[in-house]
Amino acid sequence: MNAGNRNLGVLKTAGVVVACAFLFGFAMVPLYRVVCEHVLGIKLAPGAVDRSRVAGLVEDAGRTVRVQFVTGVNSKLPWSFTPELSSVEVHPGKLTEVWFDATNNGGEAIVGNAVPSIAPSEASAFFNKTECFCFTEQVLQAGESRRMPVRFYVDPQLPRAVRELTLSYTFYANEAATVRLSAEQHTKTGSPPPAAG
Amino acid sequence: MAAANPAIDHDAHDDHDHKPQGFLHRWLFTTNHKDIGTLYLVFSLLMFFVGGTMAMIIRAELFKPGMQLVQPEFFNEMTSMHALIMIFGAVMPAFVGLGNWMIPLMIGAPDMALPRMNNWSFWILPFAFFLLISEIWMPGGGPQGGWTMYPPLSLEGGTNVAFMIFAVHLMGISSIMGAINIIATILNMRAPGMDLLKMPVFVWSWLITAFLLIAVMPVLAGAVTMLLTDKFFGTSFFNAAGGGDPVMFQHIFWFFGHPEVYIMILPAFGIVSEIIPTFSRKPIFGYQAMVYAIASIAFLSFIVWAHHMFSVGMPLGGELYFMYATMLIAIPTGVKVFNWVSTMWGGSMTFETPMLFAIAFVILFTIGGFSGVMCAIVPADFQYQDTYFVVAHFHYVLVTGAVFAIMASTYYWLPKWCGNMYSERWGKIHFWSSVISVNVLFFPQHFLGLAGMPRRIPDYNVAFADFNMISSIGGFWFGASQLIFVGVVIHAVYFSKNRATTQVWEGAHGLEWTVPSPAPHHTFTVPPVIRDDALAHGDVTH
Numbered sequence: 001m002n003a004g005n006r007n008l009g010v011l012k013t014a015g016v017v018v019a020c021a022f023l024f025g026f027a028m029v030p031l032y033r034v035v036c037e038h039v040l041g042i043k044l045a046p047g048a049v050d051r052s053r054v055a056g057l058v059e060d061a062g063r064t065v066r067v068q069f070v071t072g073v074n075s076k077l078p079w080s081f082t083p084e085l086s087s088v089e090v091h092p093g094k095l096t097e098v099w100f101d102a103t104n105n106g107g108e109a110i111v112g113n114a115v116p117s118i119a120p121s122e123a124s125a126f127f128n129k130t131e132c133f134c135f136t137e138q139v140l141q142a143g144e145s146r147r148m149p150v151r152f153y154v155d156p157q158l159p160r161a162v163r164e165l166t167l168s169y170t171f172y173a174n175e176a177a178t179v180r181l182s183a184e185q186h187t188k189t190g191s192p193p194p195a196a197g
Numbered sequence: 198m199a200a201a202n203p204a205i206d207h208d209a210h211d212d213h214d215h216k217p218q219g220f221l222h223r224w225l226f227t228t229n230h231k232d233i234g235t236l237y238l239v240f241s242l243l244m245f246f247v248g249g250t251m252a253m254i255i256r257a258e259l260f261k262p263g264m265q266l267v268q269p270e271f272f273n274e275m276t277s278m279h280a281l282i283m284i285f286g287a288v289m290p291a292f293v294g295l296g297n298w299m300i301p302l303m304i305g306a307p308d309m310a311l312p313r314m315n316n317w318s319f320w321i322l323p324f325a326f327f328l329l330i331s332e333i334w335m336p337g338g339g340p341q342g343g344w345t346m347y348p349p350l351s352l353e354g355g356t357n358v359a360f361m362i363f364a365v366h367l368m369g370i371s372s373i374m375g376a377i378n379i380i381a382t383i384l385n386m387r388a389p390g391m392d393l394l395k396m397p398v399f400v401w402s403w404l405i406t407a408f409l410l411i412a413v414m415p416v417l418a419g420a421v422t423m424l425l426t427d428k429f430f431g432t433s434f435f436n437a438a439g440g441g442d443p444v445m446f447q448h449i450f451w452f453f454g455h456p457e458v459y460i461m462i463l464p465a466f467g468i469v470s471e472i473i474p475t476f477s478r479k480p481i482f483g484y485q486a487m488v489y490a491i492a493s494i495a496f497l498s499f500i501v502w503a504h505h506m507f508s509v510g511m512p513l514g515g516e517l518y519f520m521y522a523t524m525l526i527a528i529p530t531g532v533k534v535f536n537w538v539s540t541m542w543g544g545s546m547t548f549e550t551p552m553l554f555a556i557a558f559v560i561l562f563t564i565g566g567f568s569g570v571m572c573a574i575v576p577a578d579f580q581y582q583d584t585y586f587v588v589a590h591f592h593y594v595l596v597t598g599a600v601f602a603i604m605a606s607t608y609y610w611l612p613k614w615c616g617n618m619y620s621e622r623w624g625k626i627h628f629w630s631s632v633i634s635v636n637v638l639f640f641p642q643h644f645l646g647l648a649g650m651p652r653r654i655p656d657y658n659v660a661f662a663d664f665n666m667i668s669s670i671g672g673f674w675f676g677a678s679q680l681i682f683v684g685v686v687i688h689a690v691y692f693s694k695n696r697a698t699t700q701v702w703e704g705a706h707g708l709e710w711t712v713p714s715p716a717p718h719h720t721f722t723v724p725p726v727i728r729d730d731a732l733a734h735g736d737v738t739h
Contacts, residue, residue, distance in 0.1 A: 001506070003233055006381075006384075006385045007310040007381045008381055010310070010377065010381035010384055010385065011311065011314075011377060013380060014376075014380060014381075014411050015377075015379040017342060017411050017412065018373055018377075018411050018414075018415050019415070020254075021411065021412050021413065021415035022415035022416070022418060022419050023419075024415075024416060024418040024419075025415060025417075025418070025419025025423075025449055025452075025453075026419050028416075028422075028445070028448065028449050029423075029434060029445065032442070032445045032448060040512050040515065041512075042512070045630065057684055074699065092603070106442055113438060115437050115438060117441075119510060120510065121510050121511070122512050122513070170437065172437070172438030173438075174438070192559055
């Protein structure tokens with residue numbers, strides 16, 4: 001084989017390596033979820049737990065875990081959003097209800113979505129919500145306020161080392177849903193919809 | 198002088214001269230590895246001064262506490278652009294330029310394996326940096342979120358971010374093509390008798406670096422592509438509102454980023470492994486250990502990335518793993534440092550400018566390595582994260598590491614490139630001025646970081662005032678010292694009357710020292726006959 005062919009061979013092989021490396025960058029997106037959820041035990045999905053699991057819960061009265069609440073609002077959303085209690089002390093296995101307050105300070109109806117996060121991440125798999133405003137879109141009319149409940153329990157299997165958890169929520173504007181809502185409202189009232197954006 | 202080697206006789210009459218005539222033909226359409234190497238090196242020097250000017254603006258702003266000269270947005274642009282330009286515009290092209298010039302000469306090849314691609318991979322770079330730097334003059338300005346481009350911050354600005362992303366794409370394409378060319382050259386173009394384990398350590402270091410480049414530059418391209426689609430096409434890879442995760446960007450970025458830092462230091466290891474034996478007049482100590490150490494470092498670089506992000510809230514097991522894996526890198530690196538010292542041990546050492554830079558490299562890079570081990574320690578790293586301690590650490594490994602090695606190599610090989618000796622007196626002045634000022638510049642930053650001064654912030658607590666002023670004075674002094682370097686190079690190329698011999702340095706061994714100085718436009722058109730005693734490392738009995 002002459003040098004030209006050999007160089008072409010290296011070029012082709014290296015091209016395949018480069019293509020695989022590029023795809024690997026994107027493959028890290030699903031890999032990240034798999035590693036987090038199945039290897040490291042970090043729960044990324046914010047969904048509700050099955051209610052049937054709540055029935056069999058045994059409250060561990062001998063142990064107390066402090067759950068703190070942190071709230072934030074993305075800069076593009078003109079809402080205020082606060083927890084009614086900054087923290088509660090709970091026994092693992094006990095279903096607890098806490099309330100959050102959101103107010104739309106803007107002049108338009110806006111749809112928002114809350115994204116939860118648990119710290120430390122090792123505890124995320126042991127913090128279970130049966131009801132949360134973060135499961136659905138929240139629509140607040142201009143100036144409207146709402147009290148929103150969260151019902152949760154801490155799994156008694158929570159590692160002993162964890163004595164304190166932080167539940168953090170960030171509210172984001174759901175721009176697509178807001179545009180849709182605004183279009184619907186204007187169809188009802190008969191006035192032309194404002195320009196999107 | 199060349200009569201001893203028939204291959205060189207051939208070169209000598211081949212010399213006059215197949216150089217293309219006319220400026221455009223010579224430089225724009227060139228496929229000659231020496232001309233392309235020169236282009237890379239000149240471009241890199243230009244970018245070194247562009248990035249250096251930005252560093253001067255940063256140090257001027259930080260000269261005193263309070264806002265002095267520039268707006269905070271502009272300051273953030275300067276820190277982000279300084280890093281992008283120095284990494285992708287100065288250090289990496291300099292190494293590619295050195296590889297282009299020296300690899301064919303060191304392995305007895307007539308040129309690079311894919312000369313037209315070589316031309317293309319260089320000429321992409323000016324366009325990439327035009328895109329990047331032109332952002333400064335656009336409404337909205339350049340990137341302000343740091344060279345690491347962490348979302349959501351990096352996407353909070355205007356639409357100019359697309360220019361940065363496309364610039365990074367172009368730089369990546371250029372590096373990948375350069376790397377493929379180097380792999381093909383080293384694997385296919387070695388002269389008969391130049392076995393892989395007889396190659397100079399510099400060639401080895403570049404072979405391994407090239408593999409790192411083709412493995413990780415595409416990952417960076419993927420990461421910035423995801424940023425692009427998140428910003429403009431409504432995807433949510435990193436957007437928490439849409440179910441994405443910004444921490445994932447950090448994982449993808451540093452999967453590229455950690456091998457990248459070795460891309461910027463492995464060729465420097467190779468350079469120093471060439472220079473120290475020459476001026477110690479001894480073969481390199483432990484040639485094979487050096488090669489295996491470089492390969493081990495390259496392997497480990499793929500499995501330690503998360504040590505850049507200990508404070509994101511990783512599980513404890515992850516933190517422990519990344520801590521221990523990172524500390525493991527100190528072992529092959531230690532092997533290299535000990536081998537350089539052992540090479541000098543008992544040697545007939547002389548201290549010409551390249552050797553001075555190489556010795557400074559060994560000492561100061563090791564200091565940077567020590568602070569790196571400190572950063573690897575998880576509980577301590579929470580204090581160092583995002584402080585000037587980290588800034589001091591990576592400037593020790595990049596400025597007194599990579600940049601010093603590039604300067605050492607320039608002094609070492611310049612006589613071979615241009616045929617004239619540089620002024621030893623001014624070279625030494627440049628060295629001493631640089632080595633003192635760079636420590637005045639970066640050493641105090643360790644203490645600033647330990648005391649809690651955050652990086653990438655234009656203002657600071659008055660408690661940090663004195664050390665910042667010292668650091669800024671060192672910065673201006675170091676910046677000015679580099680003008681001496683330019684003067685020495687220009688003098689050597691155009692004005693020096695002191696002709697270099699073929700061997701240039703008394704203790705130099707290796708094929709590059711068997712061609713005349715300056716190296717003719719075409720060399721090794723007939724493969725050289727390799728005499729084992731002419732090889733650099735002298736370890737032919739392995």
